[in-house]
Amino acid sequence: MISADHLLNFYIDGRWVAPEAGVSRHEIINPATGEVSGIVAYGTDADVHSAVHAAARAFPKYAAWPQAQRTELLRSVCAEYERRLHDMAEAITAEMGAPLETLSKPLQAQTGLWHFQTALEIASNFDFDRLRGTTRILREPVGVCALITPWNWPVNQIACKLAPALAVGCSVVLKPSQNAPYSAALMAEILHDAGVPAGVFNMVQGSGAAFGELLASHPQVDMVSLTGSNAAGASVTKAAADSVKRVSLELGGKSANIILPTADLQQAVTHGVTTMMHNSGQTCVAPSRMLVPHDKLQEVEAIAKRVCESLVVGDPLAADTFMGPIANARQYKRVVEMIEVGVAEGAYLVTGGAAKPAGYERGYFVQPTVFSRVSNQMTIAREEIFGPVLAILPYGTVDEAIDIANDSPYGLSGYVYGATADEAQDIARRLRTGMVHLNGANVDMAAPWGGYKQSGNGREWGAWGFEEFLETKAVLGAVVV
Structure with a gap:
């Protein structure tokens, strides 16, 4: 040591x-x-x-x-x-x-x-x-x-x-x-x-x-x-x-994750939620805005809830812990305040919330939290929270989804999930971001890392x-x- x-x-x-x-x-x-x-x-x-x-x-x-x-x-x-x-x-x-x-x-x-x-x-x-x-x-x-x-x-x-x-x-x-x-x-x-x-x-x-x-x-x-x-x-x-x-x-970043109508919903939503909650959401490229077809919103909410409730939150020294605490007191306060803002602005709380997970009253623990039926003008869709807080936004057409994704002061990363890599790549070309992850792709250590806009x-x-x-x-x- x-x-x-x-x-x-x-x-x-x-x-x-x-x-x-x-x-x-x-x-x-x-x-x-x-x-x-x-x-x-x-x-x-x-x-x-x-x-x-x-x-x-x-x-x-x-x-x-x-x-x-x-x-x-x-x-x-x-x-x-x-x-x-x-x-x-x-x-x-x-x-x-x-x-x-x-x-x-x-x-x-x-x-x-x-x-x-x-x-x-x-x-x-x-x-x-x-x-x-x-x-x-x-x-x-x-x-x-x-x-x-x-x-x-x-x-x-x-x-x-x-x-x-x-x-x-x-x-x-x-x-x-x-x-x-x-x-x-x-x-x-x-x-x-x-x-x-x-x-x-x-x-x-x-x-x-x-x-x-x-x-x-x-x-x-x-x-x-x-x-x-x-x-x-x-x-x-x-x-x-x-x-x-x-x-x-x-x-900063406020990355959009566009789940196309053709995507395997279980696979795409599971990947999007777990990637968001990884490192307790404290990742600049975290896919914090999940954009999904309006007619699949309730199904997406149910999958997101199940995934979050399956994640092990707790002691970072325990072998099976997936999500540990927020890294410091200042950031913990910020995350809790933003969850409260989401509730106050009328977003639908699918799971989680501002309360600490049961049994973890000490330390800076936050539940994996998902909001749905979010407008892109809500604070939780505009500002980087830097915590385990996902916003689900419905869209009508793929063109509308791209407009929502690009309607952000940030442009660090983006995510697209479709039936094929070619289909996802067509959407990636239209995103104003420095990086785009297709269909669950991992990072490439030799690829350029950086963003557009702010x-x-x-x-x-x-x-x-x-x-x-x-x-x-x-x-x-x-x-x-």
Whole structure:
């Protein structure tokens, strides 16, 4: 497990150092019990400056490494990460409540390893230097990168930024979520033991509100990559504007799940409900709006109710738990309030509600909740709830369903379920989203991840993730003809 000392220190310039301005200690709450599980130190501006300066000093030498050397470093990181995989799963469960056996081990912790493995594969074949006529096109690291990450998929969001940044030759400063310090500290241990050079990776724990703008406006930071709320994205973008630095954002979502009239209803609704409730609904691409034919609404409601009532909600350490608690007190309050708003606005409560599940009065537990007969103008259809709350919206025609799906300020992801992949794909082409999942398709680690509209800008994952951390240089006259 993680060293307790490392939670009271920051990883800067290749070593664990104490906060410069004294220790500001904050309790980490186990969301399953409401009890303190650990103490973490928060930094100040001075610690951020130290981390950025270390990254700036390390960048020139690391950027000059041969690509083969950086590729070998990624291989070493993969090996060390795999050795600590069980520790990572336990850390994630402790900090944000993901069920250990059904989510943290098989997916939450694994995604971090998969991102590094994907980066390793891409780095081995990426074209960093090519000729186009008489001009040489060089792809070069953007520089010092500030990575600001959330708590819901904590190591996934760190790794999908960190792996490509390291692969292409950037140095980084990580500011993880203050609600997910364990996995971030463990990541620092993994990178240290894997041999990442001093200053190439740095981490400071603390408040996102305090550090986001500082990192985005820092003159030695060349690029900011943030996953978080729309408010955080706007704040960072404004702070970065004066220095005209690159900003990559992955923000909110309110994904529509269009179930076509031809779909196998039992299969489609079951998949839609379980995907929505996975990770307690705390997933940016969760299919939170289920669009179904009006004449099948009652049948859909009955299936959704049965599925929700079959899900095991409870102790994240129990082997059969499907859904653990909401990750923190602030988010728990938000989810409960939004359920109450749904009731107040007249949506039909199919199952669930604001009360905690029976037997789980402690901790931040919420029942899997389904509303139906929802209008797309209701609050629960417009705003991202980020909890296990599904809204079912009826439609008359498929064209109407597409209009409803696109009538959102968000455009992160979408889902279509039909009789065939071809039929679903025809609908996918008409959705204004960065991703579309057809007929229950899983994620593809090498596919681009990102959204349209207020869901952000830029793309992560796979080769597209590399592009975010690269500049393009044209060397004209490289070949004399």
